[in-house]
Amino acid sequence: MIRQLPRISRASVAPVKHVQRQTVPVFRARFASSSSSSTASSSSSQRTSLVVAVAAAAGIALTYKSFMPSIKADEGALSSKTDKYPGTKQPSGQKLISFEEVQKHTKRDDCWVIIDGKIYDVTDFLDNHPGGAEIILANAGKDATKIFKPLHPPDALETLDESQHLGPVDPLTVPEPEDEEPTEEEISIEEARKTLPPVDSMLLVNDFEDWAEKVLSGTAWNYYKSAADREITAGENQDAFKRYYFRPRILRDATHGSIDTEFVGMKTNLPIFISPAAMAKLGHPLGEVNLTKGAGKCGIVQGISINASCSLDEIMAAREKGQQVMFQIYLNKDRKASEALLHKVTELGASAIIFTVDTAWRSKRTRDVRAKVAVAPPPSSEGQEKSKAPLGVSQAISGYQDTNLTWNDIGFIRKHTNLPIIVKGIQSMEDAELCAEHGVEGIILSNHGGRQCDFAPAPIDLLYEMRINKPELFTKLDVMMDGGIRSGADVVKALALGARAVGLGRSFLYANGTHGEDGVIRLCEILAEEIQNTMRNIGANNISDLKPELVGPAGPWVYGNAPPWGGKNKA
Known part of the structure; x- marks a missing residue:
């Protein structure tokens, strides 16, 4: 029998200056056969202070x-x-x-x-x-x-x-600090926090985003939400999923099933992972540590951003025993720094390296730039040339990144770690093929959440293109994707087309920003419920049952005995 999601009783979070993190059951999203059992234990959280300033x-x-x-x-x-x-x-x-x-x-x-x-x-x-x-x-x-x-x-x-x-x-x-009057934004955030619903009231992935806009600082919201130029691609990443609908099969026993899976040798309770996303402390003072703890309790894999606002040592120390993480790397202009970092990550016990390649050049992330804080130079600097430093958070944290990247850099990474390499930022079939030729273990179809090149293709469209034209690639390496995932149904569509797992970045930042670690856990619960429900309702009990014939372009389409991806129509 398919087990119901555990109910988690949490009180409403406190106003902005004191976010109460309640005791919550450990979430293990295992939907096993009736002979299986799942257990839940509890972990205690401590009260933390949220600094409004x-x-x-x-x-x-x-x-x-x-x-x-x-x-x-x-x-x-x-x-x-x-x-x-x-x-x-x-x-x-x-x-x-x-x-x-x-x-x-x-x-x-x-x-x-x-x-x-x-x-x-x-x-x-x-x-x-x-x-x-x-x-x-x-x-x-x-x-x-x-x-x-x-x-x-x-x-x-x-x-x-x-x-x-x-x-x-x-x-x-040191003089006593002067009492500062709260700013209009601080007052607005505090009032919004008072009306923030308890975490159990979040029913959809987008609920976290809707509330994050109300309770996060303008700086945090605009950095998280920002995308390149007119943000066409950021919107299209989500809209593209509307082009694909299911072809449900009926009269299949839905009593038994599991949503456990594996990608690049890493086992996970859900076919999702946390995409590397920077600056989690903008949303919550515990930052990426919340993501790590939430991922550990939910049994999913976290991708650690190289630009995380918590230290690598802090994040790795927050893992549960045996918890697997991936580390994202941008190669440094100083390759010696990258060498040292690769060795450190390997020694600390990461399970894979994510080589992010879709930031070949700095982009204008418009919201982030508009939201910059203008700081007037002090009197002592009058007459001095104003700095030409980047204007937004995104650019401020990326100055070390090398733009001179080539396919040879995969060999450079391989030389300094024995961990599997996942290339993130594939935006064409041709580059997916080249990744296979260079022997990487996995790829992530991604356009950086629409934050780099406006009018880059939506990852779900690229996944469909690969399934039709290059189905053999799915046997040569593990294919993952991120970008635009906002529901369990989105996850199932990607899995049916051949993805081994899908990543979410912004959604986890929003959940962390509204409810901290509890938000991370609740987001996983929502996705687990929706993935399970969608799978059973289209006739798939296990991840392995998800086949391309279960999903296709929206509207009438017929493939008969010759589906576009080849093979036979099997009942």
Whole structure:
């Protein structure tokens, strides 16, 4: 007998400043035969604080990721440079630098900031900051923790030279923070959070998106929702699924069944995965860790973005025992950095590498650019040339990416890891064939959610084109797709046409932004229910029962004994 989805009782989340994460049952979406059993255990979550003030800071995307990472220096052994500045010496020998001294260093050629009580000289970093020098100069001589922390992993300061770690600020000299009046946006978000329904009230995938627009900051919403130019492809990714309808078969026993499957050697309770999606902290202070924990509880595979706002160590540590993840890589202009990262990911226990190739050139992600936060340069920078840094979050976090990519780079990746390689961003049959020739284990048909090339083909259309013209490719490598998936029916259409699994990116970011980890779990529940219902109603009990003859172009069509993908019409 097909088991019903477990009901999860959750109270409504609290207003914006305190999101309550309730205890929820572990979700295992297994729909097995009547002889099988599924169990549910529970995990306790702790109360976390949602910082409203992230919104304004996030627009600049103060992304030190590749340049500045975590504090390792021994606080008791300051460099000789620190000794030049007045401060209080503790019995341990450690010197505390006064806040008054920090306030003197506010110029482009002499710039300090405080983060988590530690003082950093970021003068040499100004010209390298992907988000531009202005945001740093506007916070020079100040405590920038509130701006920095919500968007960056804890290891985001490591590449600063040790001499640029000046030491701790004297807490007795730091003035009490002034009470700030909430902005109109903060007030609006807090009011929207009060009316946010409990997570169990979310019945459709789009429910999370609808509420995310109301409760996320403008910066977060516009970064998540943004797409290239006029956003034609982003819309078409979803609309294209309307061109395909099912051809249900009847009088088939629907008592038994399973939606478990496997792709590129990774087993999953659902035929879905979390597509690599960056900056989850824009929506929730726990960021990608929520995605990892939710994926672990639901038994699905997470694709970790190289631009995640949590550190790789944090994310990997949040996994359940045996939980499988894929790591997305953009190759760095400095190939040595990519080599080191590939070795690290392999050692940490990732199950596959996703090589993203559909960002050959920077795109204009219009919403993201429009939503940029204008930061006025401080008086000390008057007369200086304004930075030509990127204008949106997307561009601010991608400055390290190499645009000089070739097919030889698959060999480069293979040289530095023994993990399966999945090439993400295939947008033509010809390139799918070349991937097979280069021996990769899998491909993801994707146009980056419509965020790169407007008028790129919808992945579901490319999947159908491959099924008709190159069916043999499905036996040479595992084919996945992402882009436009908004329901379990969409998932089933893709599986019937030959996809081994499908990815969702934005939807998981929205669910994380509205309900945190509980939202991630609930999204999986919705998809599991819809996938199961759709499959049984078209005559497929198991994933292996999904065949091309069960789906086709909308409207009347007849293939008789010669379907367009070849073979015989079998009952």
